[in-house]
Amino acid sequence: MARQRTPEGPPPPPAVQKLRIRYAKRGRLRFSSTRDFSRALERALRRAGVPMAFSAGFHPHPLISYANAAPTGTASEAEYFEIRVTERVDPEAVRAALDEALPVDLDVVEVVEAGPGALADRLEASEWDLRLRGATPDDLEPVVAAYLAAERAETTRTFKSGPRTFDTREAVLDLHVAGSDEEGCAILRMVVRHTTPSVRPDDILTALHAVTGFAPPVAPLVTRLAQGPLREDRAGVADPLAADREAVGPER
Numbered sequence: 489m490a491r492q493r494t495p496e497g498p499p500p501p502p503a504v505q506k507l508r509i510r511y512a513k514r515g516r517l518r519f520s521s522t523r524d525f526s527r528a529l530e531r532a533l534r535r536a537g538v539p540m541a542f543s544a545g546f547h548p549h550p551l552i553s554y555a556n557a558a559p560t561g562t563a564s565e566a567e568y569f570e571i572r573v574t575e576r577v578d579p580e581a582v583r584a585a586l587d588e589a590l591p592v593d594l595d596v597v598e599v600v601e602a603g604p605g606a607l608a609d610r611l612e613a614s615e616w617d618l619r620l621r622g623a624t625p626d627d628l629e630p631v632v633a634a635y636l637a638a639e640r641a642e643t644t645r646t647f648k649s650g651p652r653t654f655d656t657r658e659a660v661l662d663l664h665v666a667g668s669d670e671e672g673c674a675i676l677r678m679v680v681r682h683t684t685p686s687v688r689p690d691d692i693l694t695a696l697h698a699v700t701g702f703a704p705p706v707a708p709l710v711t712r713l714a715q716g717p718l719r720e721d722r723a724g725v726a727d728p729l730a731a732d733r734e735a736v737g738p739e740r
Contacts, residue, residue, distance in 0.1 A: 500548060503541035503572035506602040507579060508732055509586075511567050517593035518563040522554060525594065532589035533571070538582060541572040556611045556715065559688050564712035565597070566614075568728070570607060603735025610728040611682060613661065614715040616689050618676040622705030625674050628665045631702040632676070636663060641695035645685070652685065656695040659687040662723045676708075679724060682715075 513520065520528075530550060533540055542548040551572040558564040579599040587596035620628070635641055641657040662679040669675055680687055689710050697703045716728035 499544050500542040501574040503551060503574060505573050505576050506570055507573065507582060507599055508568065508570050508602045508607055508729060509599050510597045510729065512595045512597055513564045513567055514595065515593035517591065519561055521560045522557045528591060528594065532586055535589040536585035539573045539575040541574050555608050556682065558712050562710040562712060566712055566714045568607060570602065598729065600729050600732045601736045603732040605731065607728060610717050611715050612718045613679055613681045613725050615713040615725055616678045616680060617711045617713050618689055619669060619673045619709040620676060620704045621673045623674045625665045625668055628674050628676060631696055631700045632663055632665055634700045635696050638699050641699050643691045643694040645691060654685055656687045656692050659683045660692060
């Protein structure tokens with residue numbers, strides 16, 4: 489009977505603290521993928537001297553978990569991940585050191601010590617901001633009205649398993665025209681529930697075209713403004729880290 493191989497040497501030090509981290513993806517870094525970010529993050533954690541906890545086994549890896557990353561090509565003010573560390577650290581010191589070590593336009597906004605519960609369970613919906621260059625608010629008002637009046641608004645996206653057609657309308661909890669920016673671009677705001685499959689802003693634009701025939705003259709600039717628990721009015725989301733601040737308390 490073959491013996492089971494075990495890694496040589498002592499096991500890695502145990503994790504003693506979990507941190508939840510919010511970061512923003514801005515400027516040209518909106519084109520970075522989750523894989524690009526994970527590589528940059530691991531380098532930044534080493535440069536910042538964060539005492540990372542590692543998995544056991546023959547191929548140890550840092551204990552990092554990512555939560556509902558925005559699609560490549562979209563900016564975001566509310567991306568989240570968690571890390572585990574082998575020594576107790578000051579969250580604000582980690583925020584400053586990690587922000588300094590990451591590339592420009594990957595900005596660490598906040599670090600908190602994790603309280604009870606799973607972060608992923610709190611990320612129920614996202615708020616999105618779309619800047620539609622070449623379109624005016626007057627162009628969009630009837631388009632939005634027609635979409636909201638539709639019972640279904642389907643789109644087709646290609647997954648690893650092949651093309652799949654699904655409804656976008658049920659996931660859209662709020663959709664409205666929010667005027668125009670300083671360059672005259674129409675601003676479209678939406679609150680979208682997280683579903684399986686996920687309904688992304690580009691899916692909604694494709695469905696808008698299917699329902700109304702409208703298509704943006706130029707690819708829009710898309711930014712996730714927030715993600716978190718749904719508010720009671722379902723017209724926005726709350727802060728997913730608020731429960732952690734309350735659980736840990738000011739003494740930490």
